[in-house]
Structure formats: structure tokens, C-alpha cells
Amino acid sequence: DGGITQSPKYLFRKEGQNVTLSCEQNLNHDAMYWYRQDPGQGLRLIYYSQIVNDFQKGDIAEGYSVSREKKESFPLTVTSAQKNPTAFYLCASSIARNQPQHFGDGTRLSIL
Amino acid sequence: GESVGLHLPTLSVQEGDNSIINCAYSNSASDYFIWYKQESGKGPQFIIDIRSNMDKRQGQRVTVLLNKTVKHLSLQIAATQPGDSAVYFCAENGGYQKVTFGTGTKLQVIP
Numbered sequence: 001d002g003g004i005t006q007s008p009k010y011l012f013r014k015e016g017q018n019v020t021l022s023c024e025q026n027l028n029h030d031a032m033y034w035y036r037q038d039p040g041q042g043l044r045l046i047y048y049s050q051i052v053n054d055f056q057k058g059d060i061a062e063g064y065s066v067s068r069e070k071k072e073s074f075p076l077t078v079t080s081a082q083k084n085p086t087a088f089y090l091c092a093s094s095i096a097r098n099q100p101q102h103f104g105d106g107t108r109l110s111i112l
Numbered sequence: 113g114e115s116v117g118l119h120l121p122t123l124s125v126q127e128g129d130n131s132i133i134n135c136a137y138s139n140s141a142s143d144y145f146i147w148y149k150q151e152s153g154k155g156p157q158f159i160i161d162i163r164s165n166m167d168k169r170q171g172q173r174v175t176v177l178l179n180k181t182v183k184h185l186s187l188q189i190a191a192t193q194p195g196d197s198a199v200y201f202c203a204e205n206g207g208y209q210k211v212t213f214g215t216g217t218k219l220q221v222i223p
Contacts, residue, residue: 004155006155035213040120040215041215042201042212042213042214042215042216043156043213045211090155090156092155097205097207098143098144098163098205100146100158100161101146101158101203101211102158103148103155103156103157104155105153105154105155106153106154106155
């Protein structure tokens with residue numbers, strides 16, 4: 001089945017540590033996105049990529065970094081500069097900007 | 113995730129009744145709208161979409177209505193079932209960096 005796979009499902013970060021969240025899709029979608037979801041808030045865009053080797057900052061990019069070396073993969077690194085990283089992180093992809101975004105099942109990041 | 117449903121408006125509906133979930137959007141330039149369903153611990157799941165040149169679209173047991181005059185979107189679920197219990201939120205799409213997601217409404221189906 002085609003879809004988006006996020007791993008791990010749960011992740012713990014120590015003080016001063018960088019952690020990387022994986023996102024892989026086999027939908028052959030050009031566009032990929034990373035969102036952060038906090039209780040009682042709508043999804044907030046961290047980064048997006050319209051095509052391989054290109055990505056743009058979203059509304060809350062500070063403390064995060066991404067790469068898009070392959071069409072299928074869009075990993076997100078949460079750096080130590082992100083002071084409030086505890087959240088549910090969602091990866092999505094779409095064929096084009098005016099098509100539905102398909103989401104993975106998320107990674108929950110917590111601080112040790 | 114598990115905490116997505118906290119602090120959200122809740123709609124309680126008897127099984128078999130119809131549900132109506134509302135959403136106000138803000139960007140007049142948005143030309144594409146989507147409804148998502150999110151179950152606890154999972155990612156959002158696409159339900160139905162509508163483009164700005166339409167005012168109504170029907171799917172299986174779901175209907176979306178768009179009123180551009182008052183910037184309002186609604187999702188109607190017919191014959192609500194226990195499996196429909198989830199958080200529902202709308203999204204307005206005005207571009208790659210201009211997709212705005214609502215905070216959501218928690219639907220509780222009473223058996």
C-alpha cells in the first residue's frame with residue numbers, strides 16, 4: 001500500500017541533543033511538509049519542500065533543519081536550539097499544492 | 113496524538129443522528145478547502161475537499177458546504193456511527209506556505 005511512514009513513533013531528547021525524525025513516502029509526491037501539533041492548536045508549518053533538493057522555511061522553522069536529497073525522504077532534525085521541542089510532529093506529502101495532503105501517523109517527541 | 117482532543121469544542125451526537133461540524137476561515141484568497149479526521153495517536157486522514165468554485169460537494173455519508181460570502185465551511189456526517197468519533201478539522205489552502213489548519217472539533221458519538 002502507498003503511504004507515508006514516520007519513525008520512530010516515540011522519541012526522547014536529552015538536553016543539548018539533536019534528534020532526527022524520519023519521514024518516507026512511496027506515493028511519488030513531489031511536495032512534502034513537516035508540521036508541529038500542540039494541544040488545542042492547529043497544525044503549524046515547520047518546513048516544506050516542493051521538489052527534491054529544495055525546501056523552504058515555514059512559520060516556525062527556528063531550531064529545526066531539514067534535507068530533501070531524495071523524492072521519497074524528508075527527514076527533520078530538531079536541534080538543541082529548539083527550546084520547547086515537546087510536541088507531536090506530523091509529516092505530509094501532496095502531488096501539488098491544491099491537492100490533499102496525506103499524513104503519516106506522527107512522532108511524539110518528549111524531553112528527558 | 114493522544115492530547116489532540118484536549119481543550120477542544122466537543123459535539124456529542126447520538127448514534128444514527130446527523131452531525132454538523134462548522135469551521136470559519138480567514139483568507140479570502142484561499143481557493144481550496146479540506147476536511148480531515150484525526151483519531152487519537154494517529155495522523156489526520158483526508159475526508160473530503162472542495163474548491164472555491166463550488167458551494168457543495170458530497171461523498172459517502174459526508175457533505176461539505178462552502179459559503180464564501182461569510183467565509184464558512186461545514187461538514188455534515190449522515191447517520192453518525194461510533195467509528196466517526198474523532199477530532200475533525202478544516203484546512204484552507206492558499207498556497208504551499210498558506211495552508212491554515214483549524215484547531216478542530218471533537219465529535220463524540222453516544223451509542
